[in-house]
Amino acid sequence: MTRDDVTPPSAPAYRPEGLDDAFTDGGDPRPADAGSGSLPALGLVGWLRWVWRQLTSMRVALLLLVLLAVAAVPGTMFPQRPQDPAAVAAYLTDNPSTGPWLDRLGFFDVYASVWFSAVYLLLFASLVGCIVPRTRVHAAALRGRPPRTPRRFGRFPAQGEGTSDDEPRVVVERAAAVLRRRRLGVPWFRADVHDEGAGTWSVSAERGYLRETGNLVFHLALLGLLVAMATGQMLHYRGQAIVVQGTGFANVQAAYDTFERGTAFDPADLEPFTLRLDEFESRFDPVTLQSRDFTAYVTVTEPGGEPVERTVKVNHPIVAGGAKVYLQGNGYAPAVTVRDASGEVAFSGAVPFLPQDAVYTSRGVVKVPDVADGQPQIGLVGFLLPTAQEPAPGLWRSVDPQPQDPLLVLSVWAGNLGLDTGVPQNVYRLDESRMEQAVDDDGDVVTLYVRPGQTVELPDGLGTLTFDELPRFVALDLRHDPSLAWVLTFSLLALAGLTASLFAPRRRLWVRAAPGQRRDEGPGAGTTVVTAAGLARGDDVGLQPELDRVLARVLGAPAPSHDATGLDTPQEGRT
């Protein structure tokens, strides 16, 4: 902020008449021409200085704020890679001409794009340039004294007057005492008494240093917030793991389905705790079938510790091994056994099927690579229906998310699963390129319907499939971010600073007592003329009432109600 650049909060047209806001005077140590927009003298240093002054001017800060808002908008209009990579891929397919260009320009990851980063980094550079000199000025102001009493009070937005029988000096000392009274342990006003000569005394007082302090705290906290968030980005890790009921999870990178980390986090630092899913409970609304409650009962064993039973719920993460563990998803993992043509067990285990809708119609793949020599590998693709119903012949669907009558509906593929091609595979999809679907003699696709406990023959003599039982699985997010406490601290500091900055009134009051010319105007009429004036930063509806209160105390009589400003009574509860 430069001095030249800042007007008091009221614009020329909006400013109380005839008053230059003394609060901005001397508010900035830099020369008045800063940021004036005139071209700089030649020379690299001069030029750099000019750029810096522009950057830290209030007008450029304003521009950058507006730019930041504008730059954030495209992120809601285009699919974003971190949130929804599939949608980005679909967009690129649908828009082959514009898509790649948008991609190159960062429109699919707006918040990590060069231009978005440039805007906020410039804004924060501007912030630093603005905050440092202001902090210095404010620190000096905190040590300074209230400005001397102005000669005339005529122009000030708040005024008051009265008379007293006491000597001017006594009146002024009393005023100073009233103003310096402590409130909540701190003096209400900082006040100085001045002897103005010729028997006239005055007191000048100022309060509300908290306002500027709050403003600085607010801006510094924003800076702290940015640093804390960036640190967190570097030190964090986050991974997702699917854990089937009755099985465990060990916190090593290989155990995660997805894992990402900040550049400064070493996966070797993962704390090797283990977590076992003992039981999973879900509740649904009986009529609408909407979910009502999910609870995972787990046993956590920290390195060198005893096993501890915990519960994880949506909205209620637990902390284990320095990481927060969230319950993000759940579903069924039918446990099946596949025997190959020779009758040997080729596969046995629980396979997570991913729920597709509110009634947990779940989709999944069972891959059976380890079959007897000479036999094709087997892939089983299809659905699990927790509560199966057949509304029309051959048409099955689920009517309830709870497993009232589970049914596996699978089609059978034989051939090469492609697991040894070296290309990482999605466990929830079957690569059908080297496989063939089993059909019956009429050429219709063979569909298997299996209930728990049942065993069915696979077509073409491939073997048998047994549906053993139906355990649940949970999808857990594990996240470690050591900066969280800092992020919260800086947010709350910003909030507190902002509140002080917006609501703590910054006021100056002056009271002058002079030997009066008026004499014997009747009983009680004093001989000392007392006048007062007040000035506030910005429009301040509480200024006049405060001046009246002070005057009333000084004079020991009801305050003369004198509304010099015509300002209205407070709104929004502000005093």
Add this chain to the structure above:
Amino acid sequence: MSVAELSDLFVWSAATALTIALIAYSVDLARLTEAAQAARAAAREPVTVGGPSVAAATAPSGVTGGARGTRATGIARSTLVLGTLLLLVGIVLRGVAAGRSPTANMYEFTILGTFCALVALLVMQRRRPIAFVGVVVSGIAVLALVLALNTLHVQADAVQPALQRYWLVIHVGVAIIATGISTVAFATTVLQVLRDARDTGRSRLERPWSRLDGVRQAFHGARVTGPSFAWLEQVPDARRLEASSFRQHAVGFVLWTLTLIGGAIWAEEAWGRYWGWDPKEVGTFVAWVVYAAYLHARTTRGWAGRRAAYLVFVAYGVVLANFTVVNLYIPGNHSYSGL
């Protein structure tokens, strides 16, 4: 009749009462216009008219004594109170019917936000009745309630696990109050800009347009400097409106900040990250940044007053879009409209 149906009935009656309040405020506004024109006619006698600025300078500023206590003002006030109370009952019954705080879907957000705007209006009107702000806010309120009942209404019901947290009350409640206050503050700012335009004689409809001048002439009667806006001379002057709008925005901005922080804390618990650039988060962030820009602009030379007020219009537009477009058309974690 079930409790939920009873709740709807109360909201409907609130909308009806508020419609009456809207009409009464409009009548009041029309009366003010006439009074202002009469005052102007009286003032014109000794002065040769030079332009609207002369008229503005001679017209009384501030609220005239006659603004209080007329029939229309009385009706507006009592129906406003009645409508607000009916709405409160409707909201409470809604909460009873759903067995939770009524802050879970767009319908509930709308009726609660309307309620907050009405309370803010009542507080403001108690100090200083301004018919125009009454017209704008009760107009928005009626529109919002009817829209809510007709298109956003969903069954009163319990919520999914991701929403089961006291944060539902804190975060959403604060956001609703912030929206309500921003609405009244917006109305005050509109008034400020209109009053400012009239005082300074600025109207784009005054000067001929190079093209489409026919359009201009068709709307000429609606120019802010014309007789149909004479009532503006009865409202507080632009400076006081600006101060009042700033105070409201200051409260609103603190509440928006709290909404962001509360939302981040809740997202950390529910979604496993405090910030994820979800469309709703972006919308709130953008509105917050534009409001911050407004607060800056107030103190930037050349920007205070009218230009800062334009930023308020942008910010309020973002607030509305964040509630409507983002909820209904943009997929994200906040798609909780239930529609």
